[in-house]
Amino acid sequence: MTPNEISYSHILPEVVLSVFGMLIMLAEPMLGERASRKPLGYLAFFGTLAAGAATLYQAQYPGFAFWHMVHVDAFSTFFHLLVIGVAAVVILSSLDYVEEETVHAGEYYGLVLLGAVGMCLMSSAVELVLIFVALEISSIATYVLTGIRRKNAAGAESALKYFLLGSFATAFFLFGVAMMYGATGSTDIPNIALTLAKGSIPGLVYVGMALMFVGLGFKIASAPFHVWTPDVYEGAPAPIVGFMSTAPKAAVFAVMLRIILQTGAPGWLYLIWGSAALSMTLGNLGALLQTNVKRMLAYSSIAQAGYILVAFTAAPQEATSAVMFYMLCYAAMNVGAFAVITFYSGKDERRVHLEDFAGLGATNPLLALTLTIFLLSLIGIPLTGGFLAKFYVFQVALKANMVWLTIIGVLNSAVAAYYYLRLVVAMYMKPAPEGAVRVAAPLPMKIALLAAAALTLYLGIVPTGVLSYTTEAAAQLLTAPAVKVVTGQ
Amino acid sequence: MPENYYIRYLPLVLHLVAALLIALPVLVLTTLIGRRKKFAQKMQAYECGITPTGDTRGRFSVKFYLVGMLFILFDVEAVFLYPWAIILKELKMFGFWEMLVYIGVVLVGFFYIVKKGAIDWGETARVSVENV
Numbered sequence: 001m002t003p004n005e006i007s008y009s010h011i012l013p014e015v016v017l018s019v020f021g022m023l024i025m026l027a028e029p030m031l032g033e034r035a036s037r038k039p040l041g042y043l044a045f046f047g048t049l050a051a052g053a054a055t056l057y058q059a060q061y062p063g064f065a066f067w068h069m070v071h072v073d074a075f076s077t078f079f080h081l082l083v084i085g086v087a088a089v090v091i092l093s094s095l096d097y098v099e100e101e102t103v104h105a106g107e108y109y110g111l112v113l114l115g116a117v118g119m120c121l122m123s124s125a126v127e128l129v130l131i132f133v134a135l136e137i138s139s140i141a142t143y144v145l146t147g148i149r150r151k152n153a154a155g156a157e158s159a160l161k162y163f164l165l166g167s168f169a170t171a172f173f174l175f176g177v178a179m180m181y182g183a184t185g186s187t188d189i190p191n192i193a194l195t196l197a198k199g200s201i202p203g204l205v206y207v208g209m210a211l212m213f214v215g216l217g218f219k220i221a222s223a224p225f226h227v228w229t230p231d232v233y234e235g236a237p238a239p240i241v242g243f244m245s246t247a248p249k250a251a252v253f254a255v256m257l258r259i260i261l262q263t264g265a266p267g268w269l270y271l272i273w274g275s276a277a278l279s280m281t282l283g284n285l286g287a288l289l290q291t292n293v294k295r296m297l298a299y300s301s302i303a304q305a306g307y308i309l310v311a312f313t314a315a316p317q318e319a320t321s322a323v324m325f326y327m328l329c330y331a332a333m334n335v336g337a338f339a340v341i342t343f344y345s346g347k348d349e350r351r352v353h354l355e356d357f358a359g360l361g362a363t364n365p366l367l368a369l370t371l372t373i374f375l376l377s378l379i380g381i382p383l384t385g386g387f388l389a390k391f392y393v394f395q396v397a398l399k400a401n402m403v404w405l406t407i408i409g410v411l412n413s414a415v416a417a418y419y420y421l422r423l424v425v426a427m428y429m430k431p432a433p434e435g436a437v438r439v440a441a442p443l444p445m446k447i448a449l450l451a452a453a454a455l456t457l458y459l460g461i462v463p464t465g466v467l468s469y470t471t472e473a474a475a476q477l478l479t480a481p482a483v484k485v486v487t488g489q
Numbered sequence: 490m491p492e493n494y495y496i497r498y499l500p501l502v503l504h505l506v507a508a509l510l511i512a513l514p515v516l517v518l519t520t521l522i523g524r525r526k527k528f529a530q531k532m533q534a535y536e537c538g539i540t541p542t543g544d545t546r547g548r549f550s551v552k553f554y555l556v557g558m559l560f561i562l563f564d565v566e567a568v569f570l571y572p573w574a575i576i577l578k579e580l581k582m583f584g585f586w587e588m589l590v591y592i593g594v595v596l597v598g599f600f601y602i603v604k605k606g607a608i609d610w611g612e613t614a615r616v617s618v619e620n621v
Contacts, residue, residue, distance in 0.1 A: 018594075022594065022597045025597055025598070025600075025601045026597060026600060026601070028601070029600075029601060029604030029605055030604075104605075106601070182494075202494070
């Protein structure tokens with residue numbers, strides 16, 4: 001397998017996801033006007049399973065393809081599986097949500113899969129323009145999904161805000177790519193690395209890195225590019241918030257790791273330091289004031305992005321491994337938490353306020369128990385994935401002498417405990433309001449919840465398997481062969 | 490980055506300076522010297538010399554925007570066909586099959602919008618659009 005070749009096995013998961021996305025588009029108009037849309041959901045779920053299998057097949061043939069644009073390695077496989085897993089859980093948890101709300105089910109499931117195409121491609125792309133295309137595929141899908149509840153005013157507002165600000169941020173990224181090309185004469189990450197390793201660093205590289213960081217920082221909702229997050233998360237459908245707060249973020253973190261660590265570009269440390277400290281502080285302080293649970297989790301996701309950014313300040317290999325592990329834990333607990341909200345909030349998402357969750361422990365024990373696991377993990381209580389992830393991040397940051405950043409992080413974790421625990425207290429220690437309903441979660445939702453909860457606990461109790469995989473993937477990422485690509489004539 | 494990196498953009502800067510030298514004096518001089526007379530006909534909206542009728546801010550049916558959006562689907566397809574047609578001889582059968590796949594993907598979108606009644610302007614469509 002030479003790098004300068006069209007090799008479909010290197011983009012097999014993306015192809016599988018696209019095919020299933022299109023199958024759903026073909027199938028949806030064939031269903032009767034009043035027919036249940038669940039078969040589409042099952043088709044989409046099957047698509048994610050097939051894409052997962054394709055990823056495992058693809059992992060056996062690592063290396064470059066498409067003229068050094070795509071690189072399959074343990075790193076890309078990890079993020080492929082993460083994105084596809086998130087999509088699968090989100091699809092399972094939306095089966096009944098889509099039935100209740102007035103949304104086009106075909107577009108809903110199709111866009112989740114097609115968005116996942118972009119996110120998967122982001123994690124294996126090693127060429128800046130291809131990364132940009134993948135970023136757009138994922139972004140446009142999420143813009144539409146945000147506003148898919150057409151009759152809902154808050155949904156339309158959040159979609160418009162997200163679209164306008166998101167396009168603006170993408171332009172920053174593209175501008176950064178142009179600067180990088182101007183400075184190094186290439187958009188290939190291995191080539192840029194070679195040019196930068198030769199010595200003198202032109203000033204344009206700093207400008208390019210800063211501009212790219214603005215674009216990517218917006219997508220991961222890190223401060224000071226986070227202002228859109230609470231409004232968008234509040235208006236978007238709950239299962240979609242679970243999707244877009246995890247899968248695209250994971251993909252963008254993969255891109256950041258590739259751009260920052262593989263090119264060895266200088267000057268990003270201060271950006272990351274400042275952004276991490278700001279994100280943790282603003283996110284947690286903002287969350288303290290929220291009574292809407294979706295808004296609270298939006299601020300919490302800003303803070304979580306800050307914790308992940310802390311890891312970037314460590315030594316490259318440890319940083320990569322810590323980011324990957326944290327991202328997996330974060331995906332499990334956040335998707336799980338939003339799955340609970342998806343089910344519990346009911347039609348038109350009526351029950352999303354703190355007081356609505358009062359007495360949930362008595363009326364819906366399963367929901368309350370799983371939500372408690374996710375919240376404890378978000379705080380970082382031992383025996384959950386969140387604890388080990390935070391521990392690992394702060395440990396590698398301390399090793400790199402980032403004492404102040406670690407202190408800010410640990411203080412913030414303590415602040416964060418307050419608002420997460422407030423929700424747990426409401427569920428278990430407050431009486432249920434009058435007329436509280438007791439609805440058993442349907443089976444797909446139960447599977448989704450238990451899978452997310454099991455992964456959260458698994459990562460907290462026996463993390464060694466995953467950790468050794470992330471360490472291996474980090475080593476592969478950093479020793480990726482830098483190949484001088486001959487382009488043009 | 491080559492030695493003469495920024496020097497290469499000198500013509501661009503010269504162009505900018507020349508443009509400013511021509512445009513700025515013209516703008517400044519006309520505002521300083523020119524006489525201003527306002528009368529009703531002059532302040533009217535300019536519609537190619539024809540007397541304007543009605544309000545500029547009329548309402549359009551959302552269908553116009555929908556058609557405008559859907560037009561892009563086929564427009565982009567056609568745009569991709571031109572370069573493809575030029576290098577088809579080099580690409581040989583591989584290019585042919587790739588383009589068939591591409592057109593197939595576009596047709597899936599076409600099938601979807603037709604089935605959803607997006608380009609049906611008849612009476613039946615109005616009912617189904619209101620349902621969604």
